[in-house]
Amino acid sequence: MTLLETQNLTAHYGDFQALFGVDFTMDEGETVAVIGANGAGKSTFLRTLTGLHPSKGQTITFDGQPIAGLAGDAIHKAGLAMVPEGRRLFRSLTVEENLMIGAAGKLSGPWTLEAVYTLFPDLVAKRHNPGTALSGGQQQMVAIGRALMSNPKLLLCDEISLGLAPKIIKDIYPAVPHIRARGTSIIVVEQDVGQAMAVADRIYCFMEGRVTLTGTPHSLTREQIAHAYFGMGV
């Protein structure tokens, strides 16, 4: 069943147009990666879905309901949760307090504190430590856990590997299939094409505000991706 669909989606910052007619669709249970270079419009796309960027009058259908133009909290209640770029934890609160903030107004579902600790065992020993006492990777785990605590139908992750060392990224990305296995669909925005190809059922490539390529990781060649990502001649 289709979980999310946009038709001809556009976004502007004043006179500057950041998205041009984005048609996007994903099914329940899928993990979709949105890839593209700096400034391709990936974050704007996520922000438009979550109501952080205005979408009034556009066509965004989530779980069978039109959500364009709704306030961010109504979209969150409908089952869409975002892990923002830069993590944005409450650094003076403990790990557990940060996670519990995500549970406010939660929907019923599989995500509990214990499920988050099972997903990220590194957090168990840190559960009463403040956000200031965490490594970048652990902060990212809390940010993902906090979003999951609302039991979203769809989790949106904006560049979860940004600013993290490759070794730490290897601790976080394996969580993606486990999240999916609990029935939560996922969109990951990622600049690292290899990482995106490894976790996604399907890829959307954005360039300069447009979708330039979509397909399954197995069906796409490196040349097609390079062309769609950088606009290079094949």
Ligand SMILES: Nc1ncnc2c1ncn2[C@@H]1O[C@H](COP(=O)(O)OP(=O)(O)OP(=O)(O)O)[C@@H](O)[C@H]1O
């Ligand atoms: N607040 C803003 N005001 C004006 N222009 C913006 C704003 N935010 C983003 N843009 C512009 O919109 C375009 C898309 O930016 P966006 O952040 O969505 O791209 P991105 O693919 O997520 O890139 P990155 O990987 O660097 O985050 C860029 O040209 C960017 O400069």
